[in-house]
Amino acid sequence: MVEKRLGALPVAAEFLRRLDVAGIVDGLCPGGASAHLTHGQVIEAMVANRLTSPAPLVRVGDWARTWAVEEVFGIEPDLLNDDRLARALDAIAPKLEQIAGTVGARAIAEFGFDVSRFHWDITSMSVYGAYPEEDQDEQYPVIKYGHPKDRRVDLKQVQAGLAVSADGGIPVHTRVFGGGAAEVSQVVGAMKDLRVMAGEQKFLMVADSKLVSYSNIAALLQADVPFIAPVPAAQVKDEVYAALDLEQAAVVDWVPDRDAGKDPDRREVYRVLEDVHTLAGPRKRDPVLTVRRILVHSTGNAAGQQAARAKRLAKAAEEMDKLARAAGGRHYKTSDKVAARAGVIAAKRRVASCLRWHVEQDESGSPSLSWHFDQEVLDAEAQVDGWYALITPLTAEQAAPQDVLIQYKGQGAVERRYHDFKSPRCSCSTITASPP
Incomplete structure (x- = not known):
């Protein structure tokens, strides 16, 4: 008798299939295929691991053996060793923003999200350790001191920006920033990314007070992107x-x-x-x-x-x-x-x-x-x-004063997604099968 945990693996697998995460990763990061797994397959397994067992990213093979990973994803647990995971992560690192944006666009098309309004916000994650700047690659976000949300100014940090749809608070775009990046200077970049994702459709961008600077407002007005x-x-x-x-x-x-x-x-x-x-x-x-x-x-x-x-x-x-x-x-x-x-x-x-x-x-x-x-x-x-x-900049015909307030109040959706992001939870059911 073999007993394995099933939990949300079938749900995660179905969403990953519909989002074509493996296909997108393999398309943007070719050359990683081996006789056993592609980078896309490894990344899908890691996503499922994060969703079902959010422990430190070690011994993923042990997780795969106790969970029904082979049955659901067709991946042998022994193939998910630390070296293989590291190679996949190294491969996607230079293309991470493209991958996230492409998956977000795929989600919009596949599930028909209403993208007429996005809510954008940035959070910080404090880390313990020295993290000398000279040991970090400047091509990627640098862990350093900044202005942390948790007020732990004694700790270095990394920051993440997230955009969610007003329709269900679905995360559709994310970016990672260095610990010292000014929050106010990230608004225009997020706006440009969301324009690409939304395509021809116009959208409303809702954010916190860091959006309000002369340069940000001027850029949004010039791009004809309304905001609150x-x-x-x-x-x-x-x-x-x-x-x-x-x-x-x-x-x-x-x-x-x-x-x-x-x-x-x-x-x-x-x-x-x-x-x-x-x-x-x-x-x-x-x-x-x-x-x-x-x-x-x-x-x-x-x-x-x-x-x-x-x-x-x-x-x-x-x-x-x-x-x-x-x-x-x-x-x-x-x-x-x-x-x-x-x-x-x-x-x-x-x-x-x-x-x-x-x-x-x-x-x-x-x-x-x-x-x-x-x-x-x-x-x-x-x-x-x-x-x-x-x-x-919305006119009175586009939104009455009370409508402006109600649309802004949807900003709580992005805060709830950050709560999910920082405090993941899972439920663990099991399946029981007899060996052939």
Whole structure:
């Protein structure tokens, strides 16, 4: 009696066949055929391995022996040794982007994905180890320090960009970048790749705030590729939001999936207004770019910002009261030391805009501290809670303000695919067969 795991191997094999992964790899990387396996067959087996048993890429032959790889893919487990895998990986490395793009285009044609809207984002993956740059091939993405999403600035990283369809969040395009690559500079390359993949069909590109730079916007407008992206906070002053009348904003007829089961009065509510956004170029002769700006208010965002501010204020108040009691004591004998500590508290708790304090000295030179929060500043900050802005070149006829918001909200699809990418899961059923 021979027992092997089957799991999702038949599903993976069917999708790999319909995507013609082996054929695409062998077409772009010829010359790798041996008496036993082509590069394409090896890559298909490795894809199945990643999908069903995402452990470190060693002992793939052992995996193939315990799983029904021979029965499903017709590959003898002993052929999937480390040397054969390495030769296949070396062969596809120079053609990786072409392979990914061709497979993505094949997926669009084979499964009929709606490619009228793509969602693009970049993530980072921190790595442990030295990874000296002089030991790495500069023709490929270099592992180095950058600005990691997980804030592990002590670790080097590599980055990956992913585009998914709005229709089901299907990954259709990916690119790998070095750890030090600036995210803002990768948007135009992604746009060009997606244009090739989409063919004659026009598409909408949705991305995060890294899309919003003068050079990116100019390139997208010149290429006639519409987009939606949030404006970086620094580009919209608080005074703009403070001047808005929430009562004049239109309520968006849309409910987030997470609120679908809640009572209507507990659901997050979105409201929108509209004006224009301008971007000036780095040179005086650069033309000023003008696009639509959708001003969005979210009750969920507002509640979150208010709660975060209250927490910061409470922490700051606790520490300032403690400092006031300690002023003139062993650790804070001078006014300078008291003032220095108050400045540290203001910066650490991010309340410098509203925290006011005064240090006095009595006749003996002993300092005392009084402090309060500036209520006018707090009221002004509360006025802008919940507001953010989206920009797009889409006309009002092409998309009403609420439609722009709803299409942008699909950006969560690419984030979910990154979650799948970084935290793969599998289910392992088994098959039992008797030897002949």
